[in-house]
Amino acid sequence: MRSRSKPLLRDDQIAKSAPRKTRDPAQPNLPFDAIPDRIEPALALLRSKAPSGSDWTFEVKFDGYRVAVHIEPNGIRILTRGGHDWTSRxxxxxxxxxxxxxxxxxxxxxxxxxxxxxxxDFSALQRSLGGRGGKRVSTEAVFFAFDLLYFDGHLLTNTELSVRRHLLTDFLDGATGAIQLSEEVDGDGDKLLETARSHGLEGIIAKNRESKYRSGRTGDWLKIKCVQSESFIVVGYEQSSVARGGIGSLLLAARHGNEWKYVGSVGTGFKERDAIDLKRMLDKLATKSPAVPMQGKRLVFSQPTLIAEIDFRGWTTDGHLRHASYKGLREKQDNASVYEFLNEE
Structure with a gap:
């Protein structure tokens, strides 16, 4: 069985948050709130530099599926970012x-x-679920909780993050099973990012301590990545008689207004099994009309349906990905956002 040790950052210069005092049980009698059927998630804005100041707290950025765990009188529900019920998965x-x-x-x-x-490990998570469209259940998955939106009859979305984290820590601190606490880390954001990079982590998340829980990308939460990783649409592939699986590279595109813009190809990161599955899916989506203008003797075009998560090291001057590596396909139910070029880009 794989180790389930917590992916914490360890650096003598970065101190973990001091332990919280136990919550006072003598609380005022607040009116009870009905438990919401679903809460649209708060999302993090991408930034290249970590914020500074005592208003910000930091956590490890995880590389998996964003979900909400609903503990309700009638049972448990696990909802994806798009609102799909994945309890059985x-x-x-x-x-x-x-x-x-x-x-x-x-x-x-x-x-x-x-x-x-x-x-x-996003690729390992995808494999545990059987790949895109797979029906397999994942018994290896661990849920790292980083926020508490409703508790004991009270809706907490209008409560400051510091208070929500206090309550969350009260009943999850020390948990080591399939549900664990995403630890807060105090310290300098730039040093923390460097430590994350040295540990081979995805990046860090910065959150405003006094912010309420607001859905969408409001700027209350920021993500700073060690390696750039985004979702792109797959618009076809280059055939190969040498590569196992018959795929030399995937052709990728991003959103640009109401159209697609070609951003280059990716030929590394997938194993033979990945290539076989990708070719089978893309052949079913094959079309003679490419989603983006391009020509090539060995190119097979597909309808823009599959969304791939790609690691890359930056952009070339002509708008193509540098040193791209395939991580896996996103599930449609994950509601992943395809990378979009701004008008000025």
């Missing part, structure tokens, strides 16, 4: 939620699969 997380002993709660966080060094 994450049975160990659902079981761990039942064992928390909480009457009602909504936990916001990320479902991940950890490698043997305790780092989240």
């Amino acid at each position: 994450f049975p160990t997380i659902a079981e761990a939620a039942r064992d928390l002993g909480v009457g009602s709660a909504i936990l916001d966080g990320e479902a991940v699969v950890l490698d043997n060094r305790g780092r989240s």
Whole structure:
């Protein structure tokens, strides 16, 4: 069995948040709120530099599927970012939620699969679920909770993050099973990012301590990545008689207004099994009308349907990805956002 050690950053110059005091049980009698059917998630804005100042707290950026765990009187629901019910896909997380002993709660966080060094691995998560469109359940997945949106009959979205984290820490601190706490880390954001890079992590998330929970990309949460990673649409592939699986590279595009813009190809990162599955799916989507203008003898064009997660090191002057590497396909239910060029780009 894989290690489930927490993917924490360890650096003598960066101190972990001081332990919180136990919540005072003598609370005022607040009116009870009905548990929401779903809460649209708060999203992080991409920034190249970490913010500074005491208003910000930091966490590890996970590389998995954003989900919300609903603990309700009638049972457990695990919802994807797009609102699809994936309870059956994450049975160990659902079981761990039942064992928390909480009457009602909504936990916001990320479902991940950890490698043997305790780092989240998107490709491993995809394999555990059977790939895009797969029906397999993942018993390896771990849910890292980083926010508490509803608890014990009270809606917390209008409460400051510092208070929500206090409550979340109260009943998850020390948990080591399929549901764990995403640890907060205090320290200088730039040093923290450098430590994350040295550990081979995805990046860090910065959050405003006093912010309320607001859906969408409001700027209350920021993501700073060690390696750039974005979602692109697959518009075809280059045939290969040498590469195993018959795919030499995938052809990628990004949104540009109401059209697609070609951003180059990716020929590394997928194994033979990945290439075979990709070719089978793309051949079913084959079309003679490419989504972006291009020509080539060995190119097979496909309808712009499949969304691939790609690591890359930057952009060339002509708008193509540099040193791109394939990580896996995003599920439609994940509601992943395809990279979009701004008008000035």
